[in-house]
Amino acid sequence: MATYVLIFINIGQKMITNKLDTEFWVITDTHLIANQLHDNGPAFKQIQSTSQGKDLVYQEIALRAFCKFANEKKPAAIIVTGDVTFNGELLSAQRFQKIFSSLTDTKLFLLPGNHDIFDGWARSFSNDQQLYTKQISPTDWRNIFHESYDHAWATDSSSLAYSIQLNPQYLLLMLDTNIYGQKEALRSPVTAGFIGEMQLAWLEKQLKFAQKHNLYPLLFMHHNLYVHNPAVNHGFVIDNASSLSQLCQKYDVKLAFSGHIHAQNIVKPQPNIPTTEIVTSSFCSFDQAYGLVKVKKNQIRYQRQTFNMRPYLSAEEQKSYILTHFHNYLKDIQLKNLTHNMTQKDKNSGQKINKFFIEANYNYFTGHNHINEKKLIQLYNSEQYRLLTKYQPKLGRYLQTLFDTTDHSNLNIQINFKEKQNE
Template identity: 30%
Template sequence: MNKRIITAALACLSFLSGCAADVSTPHEKLSFWIVPDLHFLSESLYDENSASFQYILSTNDGKMIEQMPEILEALKTEALAQHPDLILFPGDLTFNGEYQSLLDLRECLREIQSAGIKVLVIPGNHDIAYPSACDLSGDEPITTKNISQNDFTETMKEFGYENSISHADDSFSYTFEVSDDLWITALDANTEKAPGSLTEETLAWAEKQLNYSSKHKIRVITMTHQNILKQNELLYQGFIVNNAGTAAKILKQYGVTLNLSGHSHLQHTAVSGTLKDICTESSALYPLGFGIISVDADHRGMTYTKQLFDVSQTEAEKRLNETLNRQIMPFLKEKDIPQEKAEAMAAFASEVNLACFTGSLSDSSSYEKSEEWKYWQQYAGDSFWYLYLQQILQETAQPDSL
């Protein structure tokens, strides 16, 4: 059902719209960037050498937290040079929901937007009422002000919500009119009253929007933080919107063919019937980069590509590898496996997992024939980790469906 996006400096997938745009006037080509899960931590809230920050680094999932100012600078430089029409930030803008992080990030987004590049944001689960917002400047983390739903709306309304043609009353969901035949509808599933779900009120609002757009042959691309479709058959709980089934049904009913999401921190496209959900990997993790949707002049054809930042890639790869090793070694040590083989199995799992996160695994046959995979079958064939790796390898052997 799924197929990984092959990520290279510019790996390209193309897909034709199933939605015909009924316009006779010529349009310009458009370019949208997708920058998910920045998890930006204000520089005023940590000291790189503090015990609390070092602890977070050693237990985190490989985010390049302290490199984020450099990554944002690279994003800004690229944006000003290439001048995309829109940059979408589908949530988890802040590290752990610190209000100060949101204020600092707003300055960067304002610089981009003031250059004539429209910035659209929605909140992620880390951005609203997150309980772990902390100052990491000292030995111990100290609680700092987090972001209420109202704080988020007030701070970020200039990025999409305020200039929308319509917005929901109970969430940061809105429709941005890109052109007379193309809308972007942002669907916020991270409200205080229903974290992780699209509320009934928001869904009713969305349905009204889509009913109008389908009648008027306006193509709609939706954006969510959590995924609308399962990006991994084994690991999807907590990654998809709680009521994703209902949401997907509505999107399909009204002819939406593309949803853009983040949250899972992996590069993957899920497909269900006519609907595709492209999950773009976190811009804070290896390989540090962002997605690009290029829209043809007739607004019918689109391509999705990745562009990588030319900063900190070596360190980011090392950090992600270490993170994956840290997760898998304790499991292998519990089993009675010779040390040398356990290390080979861990290295194998890290490599496959890394390829899964980055979407760079296009041919799994060499992995399946390897000695290391035989060790996995022999020593841990009944384990969750084995099933998880097997699922990745089997999926990538399927033909490309895009």
């Protein structure tokens, strides 16, 4: 009992804010590659063209602008749910920390994604060559982002997990769901996620503590607790999600935030699991989304927002058409990504169906994919859909997974917590 009292005093001293009404922001999958790691030459341009719609060229500018925006709005914290770097380059992590060191009234908390720690794909790019660059070790991660861990009241010795007390009501549990080795890797990063037994035991201790001291636990992780797309989920849902679900059920965990899939999606509580899971779409793609999380006594409201960086660009940056029309540029990257593997015959014969598919795909990834059953039937009976399934059957089957007929939004949600009585 004395130990718990001591810890409780410690976390009280380390609270991010003592305000019951506050807010924090969530971003994910920033995939920053430091500018010093490339010359924008042929090798780098080839990587950009095959990056699955991620912007790799302007993220330093975008993140600097985002920090200026945060300094104006002053959220209590910005939380990044993994894939901070493009492919685990040490210099990219150091650059990310340097950019966010400009925050004045906002704390930065990060957790790693599957591309961050000992990623064998870490490269620099010079002319037409890809060159080895130093990877991020777990020790590097803790050292670079030490301020996140300095604010922790508990850390897990078996992983990079840690916990933060946001305010008098909420405990933030930052999990490490990634699979990596003990030394630099030679192979591609592991897409799948897993929470080891020691980290699960550590997590349960934090949940017990939260329960004992009337704190609401919020989970943050890179991989997903739930299936967010019936066709594309292998490697995205944590391999031992059932173990995490049991803890969520046992300790009544109401809310989890994750990333990894790059798509905006909300899954409400499942049978015997009280947890709502929110995934915010990738910050380096689509329309620069971030999650605005407003915290009140016994209530949390999440709202997807898009960042307009134009007002926060320097005078020199304002001269760039791409930077002042950045969302158009990001959408164009998506278009090029989706048409990259199509033959010229496909492109010529299927302009209508390609536009149809591209719009549906974009709406899915930005969370604007709700449709009622009547309109869905009309869509399946349309000429565009018939042509798509005829000429590109794989895309036709994938398209069926992009529409959401649930009764809730993927853009916003309110979570209410039961009033807890002080002991």
